[in-house]
Structure formats: structure tokens, C-alpha cells
Amino acid sequence: MLNNISLSTLLLIFVIIVLVLLLIIQQIAMSRKLKKIRQDAVKRSNAVKGGQLAEQLAPYLPNFPCNPADARFIGKPVDFVAFPGLDQKGTADEVLLIEVKTGASQLSQREKAIKEAVKTGKVRYVEYRIEG
Numbered sequence: 001m002l003n004n005i006s007l008s009t010l011l012l013i014f015v016i017i018v019l020v021l022l023l024i025i026q027q028i029a030m031s032r033k034l035k036k037i038r039q040d041a042v043k044r045s046n047a048v049k050g051g052q053l054a055e056q057l058a059p060y061l062p063n064f065p066c067n068p069a070d071a072r073f074i075g076k077p078v079d080f081v082a083f084p085g086l087d088q089k090g091t092a093d094e095v096l097l098i099e100v101k102t103g104a105s106q107l108s109q110r111e112k113a114i115k116e117a118v119k120t121g122k123v124r125y126v127e128y129r130i131e132g
Helices: 007-060 109-119
Strands: 071-073 080-082 096-098
Touching: 007 071, 096 109
Parallel strands: none
Antiparallel strands: 071 080, 080 096
């Protein structure tokens, strides 16, 4: 039977087998890569959830910069605005913008810009009235 099969037919069968094997190898590699991407996504998602939980609990953890009753969670662009002294004395000693970070997380560009605006005194109080 091998005598009836031409060399070009054998070469074609060989090429097809090689291509099928390459496709199988590529599929396995893509599957592994996809699994790693999914694992990374889950890891990042868990880190975000952990950070969000830490933000909510931060006022009750040691060394928080003020009384939890004086802090208001806003989330974005900073985590808290606080008015130390307001709860117990009825007057605010200062206004704090508090950004909670966990682990090795860094300030975002927006957070850095807000920090710089505060450092350079570009902060003001505005009373907005709606006449009715």
C-alpha cells in the first residue's frame, strides 16, 4: 500500500500532522496563559476588596489621625474628610483630607495633585447658596 502513496502525499500528511501538533501546543500555551491572567485578575480583585475593607475600618484602627466620629468617608478622590475636635468640642481644630493606603500601594496622580494643592495652600471654603 505504501507503494501506491506518492512522496508528495506523504509530505502533505506530514505537514498536516505537524500543523495539528502546533495548533494543539498553541492551544495548551494559550490555556495556560489565560489561567495565569485569570489568577492575576482574581489576585488584583482581592487586593482591591481588601483595600476597600481597610478604608472602611481605618478610623477604628490604631494611629488613625483623628476621632472616628470626626471623619466622613467620601471614597473619591480622597477617602476621608475629617474635622478633628468637632464631635467633642463642637469646633473643628483643622480640616484633614485622609487617604488610606494598604501594603505597597502608591498615591495616584489625582491623589498627588490634591496633596500638592493642600501643601501649597490652594484650599478655600466656599458657601454656595440656592435662592428659592
